[in-house]
Amino acid sequence: MKYMKMAAIAMMALALFSCNKKNEPKTEAVLKICINDAELRTLGDKYNAGDQTTCESDVKITLDNGTEITLEGQDLADAKDLTKGYKKDINFVVNTVSLTANGVINTTTNITTLQGKNLKTEIALAAPATPVKVSTEGDKTVYTVILEPKPAVARLEVSGKIKGQPNAANVNAFQDITVEHVYVNNYLSTIDGTRHMCVTNGKDGFAADPALEGAMNDEIKAADKDAFEKMDKVAGYYLFPKKAKETPVAPDYFDHVILKVKITYTPEAIALDPTLEQKTVRFITIARFMITEETDLDGGFLAGVIYKLDLNELSKDFKTGDDGKPDPENPDTPDPEPNQKKQLVVKVKPYTWTAQNIKPNINGGYKK
Structure with a gap:
């Protein structure tokens, strides 16, 4: 019996040794980590092409x-430093x-807590569990991984100048169109929460309940008007991408851009339609966007991409009718988020990996 117990103990020890040996490095191991954040590029206010968002703080x-x-x-x-990497001696196996x-x-x-943060240094980044590559250097097992952290948000930038267009007889009903406010509506408040719709068929403009989120509402002040119209300054917003189970439903789709504009009509247009004097404060609600095909952005904005909406692209949709008055099909409405089922279809022209120019394409796309 004594010999049987000793034999059993020996077999257990051998089995334990075999298991440990299988899962442990040969002798010593090194963990080598490289962070490739060079692809986190952005354009902004005023960011330049090639600027980088890098891992700066709380890097874990x-x-x-x-x-x-x-x-x-x-x-x-x-x-x-991708040629060097952070190295740490370890005594256990690493998989991811x-x-x-x-x-x-x-x-x-x-x-709302992310708005206004410096995109280069303050936007949170994350890299998912990434498998390591195993190699040997001398008597050491080396686990190497290159991490490519990405932001969890998209960025939307709005700026530019809307200009009313003349008719075939070169008559223009518009003297000036000035954007006074830019507001984002129907956005995700949290990454997995519900959509925030402050304005729903906003009678009396933005005087709605609940109140507007200040962080999502930019007033284009007189001192900034010129820079905004020249696209030197932008109304910029960080947005969460759509949730996995969300599906686009007309006419609301996902994130909306609401413009509050002040329209100055020509004296000739006012003479033809005196009611225009009561139609100077107007709203434009953009509820649908696209890149090249009408449905290619119905899935919402993608994290890590900056979408740039040049308001000059809306100019073609502010038409003067043959009668010299503003075309009644123009996208401006007396209130934001009107219920008539129309959406603006916005084209997005891609730049580099994150920058995409946005320009609208009218095809029943303005929400009216």
Whole structure:
């Protein structure tokens, strides 16, 4: 019996040794991490093509066994050097590595708290659990991973000048169209929450309940008017992409852009229609966007992409009728979010990986 017990113990020890040996590195192991944040580019106010959003603060990597490592100082600098990488001696197997930086966006993060943040340094980034590549250097097993963190939000930039168009006889009913406010409506308040619709068929303009979110509403002040129209300054917003189970439903689709405009008509147009003097404060609600095909952005804006809406592209839709008066089919309405089922179809012309110029294409797309 004694010998049987000793034999059993020996067999257990051998089995345990075999299991451990299978899952452990040969002798020593090194974890090598590189952070490739060079693709996080943006255009902004006033960001330039090629600007980068980089991992700057609260940079935390998490291994598949739950180990967390904070990168800062020289360690962070090494990780961002793709020829070098951050290296750490370890004594366990690594399968995947994930990362968060510049803060964390979770299910309770309200999109309003992100507005106005510096896109280069303050927008939270995350890289999902990424498999490592295993190699050997001498007697060491090396686990190497290159992380490519991405933002969880899209960015929408609005700026430019709307100009009324003359008719075939070169008669223009519009003297000036000035954008006074830009507001985003029907957006996701949290990444997995409900859509926030402050204005629903907003009688009396923005005087609606609930009140407008200040963070999503830009007043184009007189001092900024010229820069806004020249696109030197933009009304910029961060937006969560649509939830996985959300489907686009006309006429609301997803994120809306509401413009409050002041229209100055020509004396000739007012003479033809004196009621125009009571139609100077108007609204334009853009509820649908597109890139090249009418449905290609019905799925909403994508995280990590900047969508740029040049308001000059709306100019073609402010027409003067053959009678010298504003065309009644123009996209302006007396109130935002009207219920008549019409949407603006907005084209998006892509630039680099994140920048896409937006220009509208009227095809029953204005919400009226």
